[in-house]
Amino acid sequence: MSEDAPANTATAEKKLPKDLAAEKGMVNVQIDGEWLQVPRGTRMIEAAKLVGKEVPHYCYHPKLSSPGNCRMCLVQMGMPPRPAPGQAPVYGDDGYQEIGWMPRPVIACANTVAENMGIRTTGDLVEKTREGVMEFLLINHPLDCPICDQAGECKLQEFSVEHGRGESRFKETKIKKPKNVDIGKNIRLDDERCIMCSRCIRFMDEVAEEPVLGFSQRGTHTSVTVHPGYRLDNNYSLNTADICPVGALTSNDFRFQMRVWFLKETKSIDVNCGTGANTVIWTRANEVFRVTPRQNDDVNSAWMPDNHRLSFNHFQTDDRLTVPMIKEDGKHVQSSWLEATARAAEGLGMSQPDEVAVIASGRLSNEELFLSKKIAAALGTELLTIVPRIGESDGKLISADRNPNTTGAALIWGTDDPAAKLDTIREGVSSGKIKSLLVLSEDLLEEADFKSEDLEKLNHLVVSHTHANPTAAHANVVLAGAGFAEKRATYVNVTGRLQRANQAVIAPGESRDDWESLTALLSKLDEDYTAPASMDSILNAIASEVEEFSGQSFGSIGDLGMQITETGVTIPLVEQERARIDSGQIVG
Amino acid sequence: MDTTLLIAAAIKITVFIGITMSFVSICVIFERRFSAIIQDRVGPNRTMLPLSILGFKKDLALPIGGLTQPIADGLKFILKEDFTPSYVRKFFFWLAPALVVVPALLTMAVIPFGSPMEIAGDIFPMAVADLNVGPLYIFAIASLSVYGITLAGWASNSKYPFFGGVRACAQMISYEIALGLSIVPVIMFFGGLNLGHIVEEQVKNGWLLLPLWGEGLSIERWLMLMPLGISFIIFTTSIFAETNRMPFDLPECETELVGGYHTEYSSMKFALFFMGEYAAMVVGSALIVTLFLGGWSIGFGVDSLLPSGAWWVSLLHIGVFLGKVTFFILFFILVRWTVPRFRYDQLMNLGWIVFFEAALINVFLAALVIAYPSIGIIGVTIGFALLITATILLIIIAKGATKKPSATAV
C-alpha cells in the first residue's frame, strides 16, 4: 500500500488514514498523543499495551470475562464530535478529525477501540481518578503485609506505590471480616484483604466449571465466600491463588514458607502427564518452594492442575537416593559412581544378547531415551520398552497419557508403540529366559505388574531411580538419578510439541543427572562410544539421527516449545479457550 | 700467649655482647613505652612473668607491668612459624639476617665501655679489642651490614623487598662518605685512632663538645668547637641514616614498600633484622658518646679524683657510659616522633650535596684552627679567604646541580 500511495496522490484524491486502516480491518487510535492502527474490536487496555503503556487493573484478566468492577483501569477517552445534520466531518492536515475529550473517565478493560478514538492513560484526570480508586480499595484493607504471603507480588502494593495517595484520610473503624478461613484443601481465604475483583469467582465459573465461589453481603460488607455446603476442592483451585491480585487467596502449601522476593524463577515444564504444562519453578538455595503455571496459549493457557503443581514435594523427601549402591552379600552398600557403573556394565555385558532387556520410562527425557536405545543396541537386544501409564483425561489439562514423553519415545525409537514389548519382557523374566535387566526410572513391582519372585530369578538387575523403591530393593546395582527440577532436558508432549525443562536445583548428595550415568554406562558397554561433554551434544546427536528433531537444539526450542510433529491429539482446555475467544467472551 | 688475657677477653666478649643484646631489649621497651607516652597511649603494660604455667598460683606482675615485654616478644618470635616462601633464593634468604646482625655486634669490640680495670696487677682495658684503628675498624665492619640488607631485598625475589634493598644500599653507601669525612676533624684534633686514648684525652681535657676543664679552657680549644660542632651534627645525622632510623627509614617505609627488605621474612629471621637495626642504633650511640661526649668519663675533672684502676671505678664508668648511651637512644626515639620521613631525592641531596661538601670544608676549617699556632695570623687569614671562596664556589655548583630544568627552557 505504501508503495503505490505516492502514485495515487498525483491523480486520485488522497486517502484518509481511516480508509487505509479500514482496508486491513484496523482502526486508528491515538494513545497518549501517538497515532497507531490496531485491529477493530481490541480492548482499550490491550491497545495501550501495544504501545507499552500499562493501564493498572485488578479485575481484568485476558483469559476471563471482563465485568469491569474494580474501576482501576479508568482512562480518559475522546471521540470526534458528531457533525450536525448535513455537515461534513472536518479532517485536519494529518488526516484525522479533532478529538473531543470526554469529561469523565471510562474503563479501559471492557471498552473497545473505535476509529479516530483518543485515549489518555496519564494526565491529571486519570491520575486523580486512580488515586481515588486506590483510596477506596485501601479503606478496609488490613495492611498486614508483614504476614501476607502475597507481599512482593501484590498488585495492591505495586499500584498504591505507583498511583496511590501515600496516606489515608480514613479515620473511622475498618470493617472486620473473617480471616484465615479454610475454604478448601489447597486454598485459604482472607476476606479482609479481598478487593472484590471477582477473578477467582469467574475462574471457577468459566474455566474450572465448578462455580463454588461467590459474593455475599452488600456494600462495604461484601465478601467472597464459598456457597453454603460447598468447598473449593476443585483440582484447579490453586490457580485462583495465582490470579488473585492481593493476598485474599493463598496457597496452603506455600503458606508462610518463603517470601517471594527470595525465590529464583526457572522456566520449566510439568512432567506429570503428556500435556507438559509450562511452569515456573521457584527456588531458593537448592530448595523448590512452589511451582506455578507459565502462560503458553498452545499448551496450558495460563493454568495448571493442583496435583501436578504440588508434585514437586515428592522430590524433597527423605527417601531420595543420594549415592550409587551395590548389593553385596544380600545387602546394599554405598559405592562410588566409578565402581557402580563398572559393576552394572559388567553384569549386563556378561549375558547373551537375547537374555538382556532394557526397561526405560516414559518419564525420561528425549536425551535419556536416546541413550537407552543406544545401550540396548550396545547390548545387542531388541527388548526395549517403556512402561505405559494410561489414565483418564479430566477434560481440561490432564492428559490421558500420564507419561510426559511417550511421543518422544515413539519418535526417537522409531516405533508406533514404545510400550509394546513390556509384556514380552515380563514373560521372559517370569520364565527365566531373561537373565539381566536394566530398569530406568521405573518401579516394576508397583507400576508394571512384575512379581517379586520373578525379579529374584534375574542374575543381574540394574535400577536407576530417584527414590528408594521395592524394585530397587532387588537390584544388584542402584544408580541415583535426578528429579524433574534437577535436570535440563527436552520432552515431546502429546500434541507433538518439543519443550524444554531447565535445571532449577542441584540433585541431592552424589546423585547424578541420568544422562551422565547413562553415558558412563554406555561407554563401558561400547568401547567405541565417547561420552559427550554436555547434554547439548546428545540433543545434537538426536537431531542428526531422528528426522523430526533435525535442526533442533536447546537454543532453538525457546521458552514456549516448538511443534515438531502433528499427532492429532488436542488439549481440551486449549480448545475450549479458543472457542471462547472466537465467540468474543474473552480476549485470550 | 697469656692465659689470663685470653680468659679476660672471653669474659669481656661475653659481657659486652650480653650488654649489647640486653640493650637491644631495652631499646625495644623504651621505643614502645616512650612512643606510647608521646602519643597519649599506654604501651605494653600487661606482660607478666607467666609463673602459673610453671605451677605457681599467680603470675608475677612486676611493679611496672610490661618490663618483661621484650622477653615475650622474643618468645613470640621464636615460636612463630618460620615461613620461607617457595620463590626465594633460599641460601641468601637465610644468610641475609645473619649478615645484618653480625657486623652490628662486631663493631662493639672496639668501644671502650669503662676505664681500664686492674686485676691482680694486670691492667685490662674495658674494650674487647683495644685497637689502634678503632673508628676505621668500625666503619669497615659497619658497612658490611649493607650486604645483609641488599641480599635480603634481592633474595626475597619480590618487588617491594627489592626496592627496599636497593634503597638501603644507595643510602648507606652515600652516608658512609659523610660519616667518614665528618670525623676527620676529630681524629686530627686527637692525633690518633685509638678510641681508648681518645676517651682518656677527654677525661683529662674536657669532653669534645664540653671543654670545661683541663686544657679545654683555652681559646684554640673553644675555636675548635666550631668545626667539631659541625662534625657532631653531620656525624649524628649520618648515624641516623646508617641505622635506617626515622627520618631516614626509606628502605622499610611501610606506606610505600609494605615492610621494605624484610617483607618476606617471618619469625626469628625477621627478629634478627630487628635486632640488627637496634644493635646498630646502640653501636651508633656508643660511638657518638665515645667520640664527642667523653665516653665513660664522668666529666668535670671528677674522674681524676677517683682511684685509677679500682674495680668499682671501672664499674661506675661502665654505668656512666651506659647512661649516656641510653640518653642517646631516647634521643633517637624523640627524633623519630618529631621529624617526618624524607623523600628519597631529598635524602640523596642531603647526603651528597649538603653533608659531603660541608664535611669537606669542615676538614679544612679544622685544619686552619689546628694550624693557627704554626702558620700565624696571616696564614690563617689567607687560608680562611681561600676557604670562603671555595665554599661560595661549592654552593654555586651545588645550586646548579639541584636546579631542575624549567619547563620553558625545554
Place this chain on the structure above:
Amino acid sequence: MAIIKVERPKLSAGEKIYFGAIFKGMIITLRHAFKSFFGKTTGAGELNSSGVGVTMQYPEQKWDDKLPEYYRGAPALVTDEQDRERCVSCQLCEFICPPKAIKIIPGEIPSDNEWAKVEKRPQEFDIDMIRCIYCGMCEEVCPEQAIYLRPDYVITGTNRSEMVHDKKRLYEIGGKRVGLVNKWNDLK
C-alpha cells in the same frame, strides 16, 4: 575547575638550615610526652583513662555507662508488654541484611495460641554474629518494631556455632520493650 597555583613559601636563610625548626619540634614532642606521662593531656580526665595518655584499660574499665541510647551493638528481638513476640517473620531484615547474617524460617502460630490472629511468627531466627556488621538496617526496615540493636558489644564465642544467636538468645538480649506501636492488641 580553575587551577590554583600554590607558591612554596620563601624561607629565610635561618629557616633553610632547619635545625631551629627541628629543635623546636623536639621540644614540643618532649613537652607533650611529659604532659602525657603525668596524665595531663586533653581529655585524659573525662575519658576515665589509666593515668597515662587517654587510653582506657579495657577489661577493667568500660565504656558502658557512656554508650548513647542509639548505640548499635548486637541486634536482638524484643517482646511487647504482653510478652508477645513482636516478630512476624516477614523476612524483610533477612532481605535487607547486607552481609546476609540473618536466617529466618517462618512458621505459623497454631490456632489454639492466644495470638493465633497474628498467624505468623518465626520458627527459627538465627543471626550469625560473625557476619553481622552492626549496620542497623534490620532495625530500620522492620515494619513490626521487633528487632533492635542493643548496646551489647562483647560478643564472644569459642567456636563458630556459638557465634550464631538463635531465637532464644535473641529474645534474651532484647528483652521486653514497651511504648511501641501496638497493632495486634488493644493496648494503645
